[in-house]
Amino acid sequence: MSQFNDVSVVQKANVYFDGKCVSHTVVLADGTRKSVGVILPGAQLTFNTGTPEIMECVAGRASVKLPGAAAFAEFGAGESFSVASGATFLIEAVDEPYHYVCHFG
Secondary structure: OOOOOOEEEOOOOEEEHHHOEEEEEEEEOOOOEEEEEEEOOOOOEEEEOOOOEEEEEEEOEEEEEOOOOOOOEEEEOOOEEEEOOOOEEEEEEOOOOEEEEEEEO
């Protein structure tokens, strides 16, 4: 899917890590919330999850260390990874901005 139809967008951006990650929350007609954002290259970021998340890559590549993993793995356009609720993961955009959709729940 290249776009979401019939959504509301929260106007205020979610800005993390001094602007290295910026997203907007979108709310679908059924009340489902997602965030659509970009992580800029050059910094390894640590995220904590409050709900289960699926991070879907729209463009770019990211190096990700998932909970319990011994090493980082790369994810690119068309690929996704899942993180359980209450977990921590590390992510770094590789060479260019990493564009993503975060699916919650």
